[in-house]
Amino acid sequence: xxxxxxxxxxxxxxxxxxxxxxxxxxxxxxxxxxxxxxxxxxxxxxxxxxxxxxxxxxxxxxxxxxxxxxxxxxxxxxxxxxxxxxxxxxxxxxxxxxxxxxxxxxxxxxxxxxxxxxxxxxxxxxxxxxxxxxxxxxxxxxxxxxxxxxxxxxxxxxxxxxxxxxxxxxxxxxxxxxxxxxxxxxxxxxxxxxxxxxxxxxxxxxxxxxxxxxxxxxxxxxxxxxxxxxxxxxxxxxxxxxxx
Amino acid sequence: xxxxxxxxxxxxxxxxxxxxxxxxxxxxxxxxxxxxxxxxxxxxxxxxxxxxxxxxxxxxxxxxxxxxxxxxxxxxxxxxxxxxxxxxxxxxxxxxxxxxxxxxxxxxxxxxxxxxxxxxxxxxxxxxxxxxxxxxxxxxxxxxxxxxxxxxxxxxxxxxxxxxxxxxxxxxxxxxxxxxxxxxxxxxxxxxxxxxxxxxxxxxxxxxxx
Numbered sequence: 001x002x003x004x005x006x007x008x009x010x011x012x013x014x015x016x017x018x019x020x021x022x023x024x025x026x027x028x029x030x031x032x033x034x035x036x037x038x039x040x041x042x043x044x045x046x047x048x049x050x051x052x053x054x055x056x057x058x059x060x061x062x063x064x065x066x067x068x069x070x071x072x073x074x075x076x077x078x079x080x081x082x083x084x085x086x087x088x089x090x091x092x093x094x095x096x097x098x099x100x101x102x103x104x105x106x107x108x109x110x111x112x113x114x115x116x117x118x119x120x121x122x123x124x125x126x127x128x129x130x131x132x133x134x135x136x137x138x139x140x141x142x143x144x145x146x147x148x149x150x151x152x153x154x155x156x157x158x159x160x161x162x163x164x165x166x167x168x169x170x171x172x173x174x175x176x177x178x179x180x181x182x183x184x185x186x187x188x189x190x191x192x193x194x195x196x197x198x199x200x201x202x203x204x205x206x207x208x209x210x211x212x213x214x215x216x217x218x219x220x221x222x223x224x225x226x227x228x229x230x231x232x233x234x235x236x237x238x239x240x241x242x243x244x
Numbered sequence: 245x246x247x248x249x250x251x252x253x254x255x256x257x258x259x260x261x262x263x264x265x266x267x268x269x270x271x272x273x274x275x276x277x278x279x280x281x282x283x284x285x286x287x288x289x290x291x292x293x294x295x296x297x298x299x300x301x302x303x304x305x306x307x308x309x310x311x312x313x314x315x316x317x318x319x320x321x322x323x324x325x326x327x328x329x330x331x332x333x334x335x336x337x338x339x340x341x342x343x344x345x346x347x348x349x350x351x352x353x354x355x356x357x358x359x360x361x362x363x364x365x366x367x368x369x370x371x372x373x374x375x376x377x378x379x380x381x382x383x384x385x386x387x388x389x390x391x392x393x394x395x396x397x398x399x400x401x402x403x404x405x406x407x408x409x410x411x412x413x414x415x416x417x418x419x420x421x422x423x424x425x426x427x428x429x430x431x432x433x434x435x436x437x438x439x440x441x442x443x444x445x446x447x448x449x450x451x452x453x454x
Contacts, residue, residue, distance in 0.1 A: 005407050131393060132397065
């Protein structure tokens with residue numbers, strides 16, 4: 001059984017590595033976990049107590065969450081009484097929401113949050129705590145109105161959810177890097193033609209520029225990308241999604 | 245600075261290696277409660293601490309503050325001998341794959357909550373610098389899955405070798421983590437320092453080898 005779980009995880013990894021946006025990552029994850037009933041995803045770092053709605057929302061990294069519940073949850077400060085959040089910050093092991101009952105006992109607000117989530121078809125969930133490089137605790141939840149999660153699948157989901165969040169954070173890093181590189185539209189267009197195999201002379205013909213001008217632009221592109229060859233420039237441009 | 249110690253220079257580091265074995269005992273036995281490793285002399289050593297092991301010590305003013313051990317996968321190592329059940333597919337083997345074990349930082353030097361401390365960063369940078377200079381590009385790690393995200397964020401390309409299993413109180417998963425010059429650039433960017441973490445003698449020796 002386990003080998004199958006590993007194979008599914010490796011297949012998921014291959015899919016998520018192809019994802020180019022957070023929405024792609026969510027889609028790949030939901031496809032992979034739908035066999036267990038999961039329909040919704042929410043992942044983010046934990047905001048400090050007292051944060052307002054906007055600050056709380058800015059901590060979200062991945063989401064496919066019922067909008068009605070999102071609004072109610074973040075507007076009412078439910079995050080700060082949510083027993084799942086409390087558990088994420090105190091214990092590093094993954095858990096099912098059904099295991100949170102002890103945290104809800106004698107705590108009417110905690111019970112209320114869990115109960116109201118059920119009204120938005122988020123009755124059951126599985127949450128994995130993670131640790132970011134910056135030292136922040138992140139929580140990653142999958143949820144639905146009904147789930148069927150055999151015990152052996154928990155480890156597999158833990159891996160897939162971690163790889164999904166990792167991919168998303170790397171996409172964010174690439175984006176910051178792309179912004180820092182700061183290619184102009186013209187430089188990007190020239191790099192795009194290079195990626196399509198056009199020589200500088202051909203690119204010049206297409207863009208109605210002299211070969212010399214194209215060469216000059218290409219030099220600026222290489223300098224900004226901190227590479228020395230056309231091939232490396234194309235590879236970096238593809239990685240940073242400056243070209244396609 | 246990171247000092248790399250192998251069979252060739254271990255006699256020159258006798259005192260530091262003593263400190264390293266004690267640090268391992270403090271962290272893994274006294275603190276993390278791996279009782280199987282407890283030793284009456286408070287020096288944690290095992291069957292892999294022989295001539296093929298490569299010890300990396302973070303030494304500051306003569307004191308060992310951080311430690312990790314690299315084992316070649318071409319010879320017996322933890323994944324092959326102690327926890328083979330963690331690897332469900334083919335076991336990665338080759339001169340370019342080494343196993344990373346016993347990574348630890350002295351308690352007083354793990355500052356700033358749970359963020360990657362400068363010594364932890366230096367240890368990781370040490371692996372990557374050593375690997376890039378010696379033809380090693382992949383490490384095998386057995387770890388709690390909670391730390392996986394950090395590796396991915398550091399531009400290690402992480403591939404699970406099996407599903408997590410429970411050992412005592414915690415989960416352990418085996419992965420390979422491949423690295424390249426981008427990993428080193430990211431570590432250096434986080435440290436805010438572009439210089440090598442390897443002690444000068446190491447750099448010279450590595451350069452001579454490569």
